Amino acid sequence: MGFLTFAAAGFGLILMGTFEAIASTTTSSPPSNLPQSKPQTTPSRSSFIYFLSASLLSFLFILNSLISFFDAVNSHDRVGSAQQLQVAAIAALFLLYSLTGLLTLNNSSFPSSLLNLIGLFAFVEEFMYFYLRRKDTVGIENRYFDMLLVPIFVCLFGTLLQLRNNSSSVIPNLVRGVGLVLQGLWFFQMGLSIYTRWMAHGCVLKEKSRGNYTVKCKGHPEYHRARAIATLQFNCHLALIVVLVVGVYSVVVRKTGGGGGGGDISRYKPLGAEMQHQIDSQGQFTLDSDEEEEEVREEGKVVRNKAGGEVELDVNGNGAHT
Incomplete structure (x- = not known):
């Protein structure tokens, strides 16, 4: 498939996750102590770009799978051809999800539960594909696919929450956005670790066809070292996601006035003064009155x-x- 294919897929997923997170944070209603703004302009634009990016990326996945399928047929690789048909089916589900999302934006009467149900099926299909993918049990690429199950499960969990709640809560969309960003970063990392000189020392790439490949290592020390490097890379990506989420959240809170950092400070009242006012309103108390x-x-x-x-x-x- 090549590094460019992984890089394009990673960039598309990062773009989708970014706009999903932006749409979720801007959809939330502003605090009651702040003047009402225009909440519908930014979320609609972000959601439109999100579904448009998803449809374009899904179409590119289908096109790439068809090219890999014909390459596997010409190479007499039955495993590769069957594998690319599975990838095309998953991409078709995501294409249906994105087109349904665009239809939902234009038609408010369209049920959003149907959109979330299609997205749930697509993420479940993607999770099962990478979970059961074991062409070569000793291939290093299996370790990268195992790590990829984590962001896919995060996206699946966020979609399941949105399907169950079916409300305007920002948490399901934010969770899915973070999962898409992490998935895109890991696709980019897989392209670097498999198709460039950044591959672990002692391991080589062997391809039977365009979409059927494996990474072999010379011996057990190189094999365990490559697996440890993959785990370390994934941990670094998780740390990067945490830093990005905290940074973006702090900026959004300051702009929208949510939380405790961006509220109206002029309306703040000290806690001691409020308690003193309550005590004064209840009158004076003496021991003599109790005895009498x-x-x-x-x-x-x-x-x-x-x-x-x-x-x-x-x-x-x-x-x-x-």
Whole structure:
């Protein structure tokens, strides 16, 4: 497939995830203490670019799969040809999802649950494809495909949340956007690690056809070293995603006034002053008032004095000791 194919797929997924995250953060309603802005302009544009990028990327995946399929047929590679048919089927599901999303934007009466259901099926199909892909059990590319299951599952989980909630919550879209960005970064990393000189030392690439390849290593030390390098690279990508999410979230909070950093400071009231106002409104309290209240309640009743005797109170408050 080549490095350019992986790079193009990674760039498209990063673009999709970025616009998905932007659409989710700008769709949220502004705080009540801030003036209302125009919430519909930016989310609609971001969602349109998201679905447009998804449709274009899905079409390119289908085109690339067809080219790889005919190359596998010419190379008499049955495994490669069958594999490319699976990739084309998955890309067709994502193309249907993106076209349905564009239709949803133009028609508000179109059910959004159907869109989320198609997206859920597409991510499940993609997850199962990479989970069951084991052409060569000792190939280093299997380690990269195992790591790819993590961002795919994040996208699947975000779509499942959106399908179940079916609300305007920003969390499902944000989760799916982060998963798409991580998936795009990992596609780019796979292209670098498989088709460039950045491949682990002691390992070589062997191709049976354009879409059927494996990475062989000389021995067990090189094999375990290459697997460890793949795991380290994925951890670095996770750390990069965390830094990007925190940075973007802080910028969005400052601009939208969400959270505690961008609110209206002039409306802030100290907690001590508010509590003092509540205490003053309840009046003054003295110990004498409490004792007098107890004395009034004790009139006409029998109470026990400190010495242990009983005192019977009459109406005038005079009692007889017993």
